[in-house]
Amino acid sequence: MEKKFSVGDLVISTAGRDKGIAFLIVNQENEFVFLVNGKERKTTNPKKKKIKHIDSVLVAGGKELAIKIQKGEPVGNEKLHRLIKAQTQKIQED
DSSP states (O other): OOOOOOTTOEEEEOSSTTTTOEEEEEEEETTEEEEEOSSSSOTTSOEEEEGGGEEEEETTSSHHHHHHHHHTOOOOHHHHHHHHHHHHHHHHHO
């Protein structure tokens, strides 16, 4: 079964050195997604990762920010990091 993701989804890396870290999907090409989190991966240098190496946390966690990043509009890495941190804490509390 193929995983379904879209731009703006909040995901967790399931493989590699970044295993367990939350990211926001900012772009998708075939079997790859491009991930940012404002800390380890800034908006200017997204991480390219295979879809099979991520797992969904929350659908559409930051669609507006992801679209701004795609358009090349400035998005503060700190703002992005705070959004991801707040969303993951919210999920852990539920």
